[in-house]
Amino acid sequence: MTKTQDPIKILYESRRNYITLLKRVSDAVFLINRSKFIECNAKALELFSSERSYIIGKTPSFLSSKTQPDDKTVELFEQKYLKKTLRGTSLNFDWDFEKPNGNVINTNVQLDLVIIQNKRMVQAIIVDVSESSQFKRKILNAVIDTQETERKRMAEDLHDGLGPLLSSIKIYLNLISTKKSDSKEKRNLVKYTNELIDEAIRSTKEISNNLMPSLLADYGALATIKSFCKKINITGLLDIELDTLGYTKRLEQHIEITLYRIILELINNTLKHANANNVYIKLLIHNNKVHLTYTDDGCGFNISKIKLKQNAGMGINNIFSRVESLQGVCDYFSEESKGTCVKIVFDIEKNKTTVTA
Numbered sequence: 001m002t003k004t005q006d007p008i009k010i011l012y013e014s015r016r017n018y019i020t021l022l023k024r025v026s027d028a029v030f031l032i033n034r035s036k037f038i039e040c041n042a043k044a045l046e047l048f049s050s051e052r053s054y055i056i057g058k059t060p061s062f063l064s065s066k067t068q069p070d071d072k073t074v075e076l077f078e079q080k081y082l083k084k085t086l087r088g089t090s091l092n093f094d095w096d097f098e099k100p101n102g103n104v105i106n107t108n109v110q111l112d113l114v115i116i117q118n119k120r121m122v123q124a125i126i127v128d129v130s131e132s133s134q135f136k137r138k139i140l141n142a143v144i145d146t147q148e149t150e151r152k153r154m155a156e157d158l159h160d161g162l163g164p165l166l167s168s169i170k171i172y173l174n175l176i177s178t179k180k181s182d183s184k185e186k187r188n189l190v191k192y193t194n195e196l197i198d199e200a201i202r203s204t205k206e207i208s209n210n211l212m213p214s215l216l217a218d219y220g221a222l223a224t225i226k227s228f229c230k231k232i233n234i235t236g237l238l239d240i241e242l243d244t245l246g247y248t249k250r251l252e253q254h255i256e257i258t259l260y261r262i263i264l265e266l267i268n269n270t271l272k273h274a275n276a277n278n279v280y281i282k283l284l285i286h287n288n289k290v291h292l293t294y295t296d297d298g299c300g301f302n303i304s305k306i307k308l309k310q311n312a313g314m315g316i317n318n319i320f321s322r323v324e325s326l327q328g329v330c331d332y333f334s335e336e337s338k339g340t341c342v343k344i345v346f347d348i349e350k351n352k353t354t355v356t357a
Contacts, residue, residue: 025125031114032122035059035078047107047128050100060124065096065104085111085122094129106130163315164228164268165200169193171235171271192231221256222247222283225263229281232267239278240267246285255351258322259290265322266294266342269315274298274340285348290328292344300334326351 028047031039037055048055048063055063060077068074072095081091091111096104110125172193176186216224222244229240250256263281270276276298284291303316316332319342323330328346 028126028128030055030124030126031116032060032082032124033119035082037063038121044126047105047126048097048099054100060095063097065098068096069094069106081111082122085113086120088113095126097126104130162200162203164264164271165196165203167268167271168232168235169196169200171237172196175235188234192234196231216257216260217253220250221260224260225281225283228264228267232271238267238271238276241278241280243280243282245283247283248285251290251348252351252353254353255290255326255348258326259292262292262319262322262344263294265315265319270296270298270340273301276339288348290344290346290348292342294342294344295339297339300336300338300340302336303332303334 025041026043028044029041030037030044036057036059038057040052040055044055045052060082061074064074064077066074068076077095081093085091090113091109093109095107095109097107098104106129108127108129110127112123112125114121114123172189176189176193226242229242232238233240251259267279270279274296276296278297280293280295282291282293284293320330323344323346326346327350328344331343332340333342334340
């Protein structure tokens with residue numbers, strides 16, 4: 001804001017002297033008497049992109065946008081701000097006005113008491129801060145988007161990471177309750193249940209610290225997937241066949257954890273909904289691309305109906321979302337009474353984050 005040989009709080013000999021000074025000020029300056037604009041300078045007309053007739057004789061609220069910063073009402077300008085200024089209190093606040101074409105101007109308003117010909121009036125210096133306001137709003141929107149993305153990620157981690165583990169624990173507990181005491185099979189089930197509980201505890205800690213599962217970090221996705229499939233096979237509820245070709249070395253961590261969670265989600269969906277007996281998983285790496293084929297012989301479903309249900313389709317939507325994060329393609333084939341087949345392909349090179357010399 002430009003500082004001048006300040007007209008604020010000066011007793012002017014005449015309105016003419018004030019107007020002469022007004023014209024020299026480089027900021028948009030307005031004179032308000034009895035809640036109406038009675039004078040303004042050229043910069044003010046430039047601010048509103050208007051003629052004098054659009055401003056003079058109008059009240060601030062009449063020229064204001066209906067929506068104001070911090071949910072203020074347009075009536076505040078006359079009912080509170082002008083009255084306080086006329087009592088001698090200088091005010092500074094953000095306010096939105098409207099141009100004749102309907103465009104909104106984000107402004108900062110400085111109100112001061114001036115006395116002209118022994119009359120108390122309000123001088124308003126209004127500065128356009130639209131670019132600054134838009135920048136701040138972009139930052140705020142970016143923060144909100146980041147928070148929403150983080151919430152979604154946490155929801156997916158809980159659903160995809162803990163969901164299958166807890167489902168498996170429930171299956172083991174149900175099986176334990178049906179076995180005779182002291183049976184070797186029951187003791188093994190208790191052992192595997194404890195292992196899954198330990199893994200669930202680790203997963204909870206890892207999610208809270210935004211870390212990948214320790215089993216993945218230590219042994220990689222393939223070993224972790226094999227271990228999980230083995231534990232499911234022991235229950236007898238599903239027979240999972242895992243076929244791997246060309247998977248001879250570790251992939252980058254973010255690729256492995258995403259691949260692992262996709263497969264866990266697919267198995268979890270089969271356990272919970274498919275009533276299947278057999279699952280076939282083919283994991284192939286060829287020409288620097290990962291090809292995943294997942295097939296079950298379950299009851300199948302109408303995928304279009306499931307995806308329309310926001311909550312019911314969360315698992316499937318999570319799979320599509322994770323494949324999309326890998327810039328991959330996911331094709332879902334399922335018909336009622338005919339099982340389900342999922343084919344996923346993504347490029348390893350496109351997902352590399354490390355730079356090689």
